[in-house]
Amino acid sequence: MNQIATNKSTSILIGRPAMAGIAEGIALVCPNSIMGWNGVDMDTGVIVEKGHPQEGMSIKDKVLVIPGSRGSIGWSDYFYGCHLHGCGPAAYVLTSMDSKCGTAIVMSGVPCVCDFTEAHDPCAEIKTGDFVRVDGNAGTVEIL
């Protein structure tokens, strides 16, 4: 396993580098994730899941911070569909990798850092609106 740590003094979270590349953007943190099927509009990137705390917000060009996927296997189709339509996130930060997220990420090719230790939850330490840099080469997420 990767050695994982968190350096809170410089607001850098260290996880596993899953997909190479560097991206910066505004964080959108969804601690209960987003459903794929009927959860996100592939033409706009807007969250359409009924009752979702961030319903109406867009994942487009955001750094999407989620624990993992939620709901049926169509999750990867919907999120890859967002990327194909130019409405996908700029990067993913996942508490733990799962195969539906993995599928969307390998097809989209955007940077991803994941698999943080249980002691450090990116969904709690990063806030929606934070400007963050995701380094998928080094496995770091920096709150700027």
Next chain:
Amino acid sequence: MKLSQRDKQMLQGDFGEVLQIAMQKTIEYAKVLGAEELIDVDKSTSCYDEMSGFLDVGKDLDSKYSLGYLGKELQFDSLVAEECFCQDDACTIDGESWEICNQSKEFYDYVKSFLDRAVDLGVVRMGSCTPYLTGWVPLQGEVFVTTESSNILMCNSVFGARGNCGGQATTFLATLTGRTPLWGYHLYENRAGTHLVKIQCRTETRQDWDLLGYVLGEQLEPGDVPVLVDGFKKPDIILLKSFFASLATTSSAELCLIVGISPEARDMDDAFHGQKPKGEILITQEMVDDAKRRLCHPEEGSVDFVQIGCPHCSVQELKDLADYMKDKRVKEGVKFTINTSFPILKTAEVNGYAQILRDAGAYITTCGCINVHEGISDGACAIALSSSKLAHYQKSEQTVPVYYGTDEELMDAAVCGYWRETT
């Protein structure tokens, strides 16, 4: 990355560019997951229809799937690796009628050209979300891939086969190469139960299990493996297919152990690999009743679209539906559809169940449901469904009332064209 000799040959292009790129993508996927080697895939169910809305590239199966999943337009020689058996999942069109789905013949023929091409390239056309009802059964330890969420749970939990969700793209790649990353639920150490489920609700009927799965899923976190030990009436495969469909709707669960049914849960110690559960989840009748209220439109009213069969009906279910509908008649103007697969429809025809249902005014569809049969409910004033999965998704898609009830309540609604409050 540990690769077999054949993996290396694929990677260097010995078997052509399609398999070369597919293997590159498979290795990238393994790295994203954190896997260190690949394993053989024994069985697959995968979608091969036109994927409109998702893959807006290419014009036919070869161009769309190669551009969409390999990043380059190529022609396929095969879609299925030599040692893998693949049949297709549910799709956009019915098995024989474009009119039932309010589709044009041109659209129907266009989608069918994808399915026919897939057959030419080694896929068995089945159009089924319940492949285990007609012989596609990965046994304990066999590796499977599938694009059907409830099938993941059935195969991992009941058959003891081994697979991960992934999605359409990586299922396509695994079927093509016959290889998938060794990861997640392929590994014994990841197949231990995490949460003990305490059941204090009814578990007699198909709807009881449908709602139990729906509510249980709402309590789960990603990666949780629930374990059902006692407090329930032992279910059969028909009840379990409803349970898994709803569980896969409200959660990301891929494995749910049932003591006394799951081969890896002969007892509680077996299910938890000798460890203490990380937590307990209580499911009460009050929680189930609340879910039922949330799924069903609260006011009585006219209904003109009724659908049963998610997941696809078994022949046993078609027999029960025929028994109930015998000498009854669907009200004029009501569309009553029942979903199943080709082999089960044929069996229902041979036994006379299909004729009884057709004489009553029902239409038996194949290959899909309201979620994937594009346009089938167009123009409806209200919709009645007996699957919490379908009701859950259709409540997001529809602007008209969506009712949720038992199969019997739906058939009554189909006969009188009206939904009556029953609780």
